[in-house]
Every structure is written in structure tokens, then in C-alpha cells.
Amino acid sequence: MVSYKELGLVNTRDMFAKAIRGGYAIPAFNFNNMEQLQAIIKASADTKSPVILQVSKGARNYANPTLLRYMAQGAVEYAKELGWEHPQIVLHLDHGDSFELCKDCVDLGFSSVMIDGSALPYEENIALSKKVADYAHQYDVTVEAELGVLAGVEDEVQAEESHYTRPEEVIDFSKRTGCDSLAISIGTSHGAYKFKPEQCTRDPQTGRLVPPPLAFDVLDAIMEQLPGFPIVLHGSSSVPQEYVDMINQYGGKLPDAVGIPEDQLRKASKSAVCKINIDSDSRLAFTAAVRKVFAEKPGEFDPRKYCGPARDLMTELYKHKIINVLGSDNKAL
Numbered sequence: 001m002v003s004y005k006e007l008g009l010v011n012t013r014d015m016f017a018k019a020i021r022g023g024y025a026i027p028a029f030n031f032n033n034m035e036q037l038q039a040i041i042k043a044s045a046d047t048k049s050p051v052i053l054q055v056s057k058g059a060r061n062y063a064n065p066t067l068l069r070y071m072a073q074g075a076v077e078y079a080k081e082l083g084w085e086h087p088q089i090v091l092h093l094d095h096g097d098s099f100e101l102c103k104d105c106v107d108l109g110f111s112s113v114m115i116d117g118s119a120l121p122y123e124e125n126i127a128l129s130k131k132v133a134d135y136a137h138q139y140d141v142t143v144e145a146e147l148g149v150l151a152g153v154e155d156e157v158q159a160e161e162s163h164y165t166r167p168e169e170v171i172d173f174s175k176r177t178g179c180d181s182l183a184i185s186i187g188t189s190h191g192a193y194k195f196k197p198e199q200c201t202r203d204p205q206t207g208r209l210v211p212p213p214l215a216f217d218v219l220d221a222i223m224e225q226l227p228g229f230p231i232v233l234h235g236s237s238s239v240p241q242e243y244v245d246m247i248n249q250y251g252g253k254l255p256d257a258v259g260i261p262e263d264q265l266r267k268a269s270k271s272a273v274c275k276i277n278i279d280s281d282s283r284l285a286f287t288a289a290v291r292k293v294f295a296e297k298p299g300e301f302d303p304r305k306y307c308g309p310a311r312d313l314m315t316e317l318y319k320h321k322i323i324n325v326l327g328s329d330n331k332a333l
């Protein structure tokens with residue numbers, strides 16, 4: 001048993017309470033490798049933003065759970081080395097799909113876990129989420145549960161169609177599960193293809209797809225039921241067209257990739273939405289930078305020469321999200 005406290009991590013409880021009061025949201029950035037982790041920590045330390053390092057089941061297997069624990073510990077030490085005196089870093093399991101996986105993460109130093117029972121019938125979702133919350137709370141680990149279904153694909157998680165969260169269920173669900181935060185479905189979606197072209201309109205000037213707006217009326221109704229309760233948005237990458245264009249320019253093929261416009265995320269950040277998940281945007285930045293090096297310097301074979309520029313571009317992306325979209329800069333001094 002390793003407590004996250006020994007690793008220098010924090011859970012999400014105070015972080016979320018402050019974010020709701022302050023009208024900003026905490027970035028939850030997924031990572032799979034060293035360069036992504038370096039970029040997340042550098043961007044958070046430079047902007048003094050609290051941050052959630054998020055790991056999916058697939059990413060955990062990819063990295064190796066033991067190595068991951070030391071990477072998280074290393075991230076805290078690296079943040080201090082960068083001059084961030086009191087780093088506020090959470091290590092969070094994204095989309096835990098079983099009690100055993102969540103328990104394993106609690107036991108190996110995670111400070112927060114998500115149990116995603118959203119595909120289960122309502123009562124089964126409650127029973128599973130409660131079981132995880134009861135276990136995690138013994139160790140002061142915070143728990144995110146999900147109600148409603150997001151469309152899209154993310155690692156092992158996938159759904160054809162979204163089903164908005166039903167506001168009339170949220171009080172019962174949060175009370176009976178004891179969860180600390182609630183992931184909801186209001187029209188965000190996993191992956192770099194969040195909407196089918198037929199769900200969008202097309203900008204006549206640029207020819208680009210314009211996605212349908214998020215269901216802020218559903219969010220408002222949920223907040224009315226659960227005043228001050230931490231709400232989480234998954235699938236909230238914006239799929240920056242500059243990266244999509246770079247990828248396509250340098251030999252990639254991502255036609256009609258489309259995300260959530262940043263002005264909608266900015267609006268959500270000011271509400272009880274206090275955690276916003278961003279994964280695809282970092283993948284796109286990484287891929288764009290690597291493709292550019294490969295296209296321009298076909299003789300390059302030192303990974304540092306193409307992963308380095310990828311790291312720089314991701315750092316820039318993370319800082320942009322922190323400062324211009326979520327407003328979490330200077331909140332962890």
C-alpha cells in the first residue's frame with residue numbers, strides 16, 4: 001500500500017471547492033509518456049495552475065503501474081525544481097471500469113479515481129460507484145462517478161450515441177453513491193471526431209464544420225438540483241484546426257476532425273464545472289510536431305529531435321488552455 005500523500009500528491013476535494021467558488025476549472029490532462037508529463041508539469045509550474053494528471057486503464061498498462069507511480073512522484077519533485085513551491089498535483093484514474101482496477105490504483109498511490117458505470121443500468125451504476133467510493137474514502141482518495149453517456153471513442157470506452165444526463169436523477173445518484181464529483185453528458189464527446197458532419201453546419205467562408213452547441217440548459221438544471229456540487233466534463237478537446245492542418249499538410253489524414261469550441265468551455269469553466277478533460281488536443285499537437293520534423297528532415301532518427309519539438313508544442317497548448325480557456329493560472333501559488 002502506497003499513500004498518495006507519500007508521493008506529494010493531493011486529492012481533488014479542496015481543489016474543486018476553490019474552483020467552484022473562484023469561477024474557474026481545473027485542467028485534467030491525460031498522459032501516456034514522459035514528454036507529455038514533462039509538458040504538463042512545465043506548463044502548470046510556469047502558470048502556477050493546479051493540475052490533474054489523468055491516466056486511463058490503457059495508459060496505465062502502456063506505462064506500467066510501478067513506473068507510473070514513480071513518474072508521478074518524479075513529477076512533483078520536478079515541479080518543485082521548476083520553482084513551484086507548493087505543487088498541487090492530482091494523479092487520477094480516468095474511466096475506471098471495475099472495483100478491482102480502482103482499488104489497485106488507490107493502493108498504488110493515486111489520489112483520485114473515476115469509476116465509470118455509465119453504461120450500466122442505473123441501480124448497478126449506483127452500487128458499483130458506491131462500492132468504489134466506500135473503499136477510496138477510507139484512504140482519503142476522491143471519487144468521480146458518471147451519469148449519462150458520452151458519444152465517441154476513448155481507449156476502451158466507446159459509445160455510438162450520447163444520452164444526456166437526466167437532471168432528475170443527480171440528487172439521488174450523488175447521495176447514494178457518496179461520489180465527490182459527477183461527470184455529466186451535455187453534448188461533449190470523446191476523440192478527435194466529436195461530431196458527424198451531418199450533426200454540424202459548415203462555415204460558408206472557411207468550409208470548416210461548426211459543431212452543435214453544448215446543452216447548457218441541462219447543465220443549468222443539474223446545478224439547480226445540486227448547488228455547489230463539483231461537475232466534470234469529459235471529451236472537451238477543441239481539436240485546434242492549426243494542428244489538424246499541420247497533420248494533413250505533412251502527410252497525415254484527418255478529414256473533418258472537430259471539437260468543442262473554446263468559448264463554450266470558457267463559459268462552462270465559470271460554472272460548477274470544475275474539471276475539464278483534455279486528451280485529443282495534446283495527441284494532435286504531438287503528432288503535428290513529429291510529422292513536421294519527419295517531413296522536413298527525413299534523415300532525422302534521434303527521438304529527442306522530434307519528441308523535443310512535440311513537447312514544446314504541447315507545453316504551449318497546455319499553457320493556452322490554463323490561461324485562456326480554464327482560467328486556472330495563479331490558483332496554486
Ligand SMILES: [Zn+2]
Nearest residue numbers: 154234235277
Ligand atoms: Zn472521458
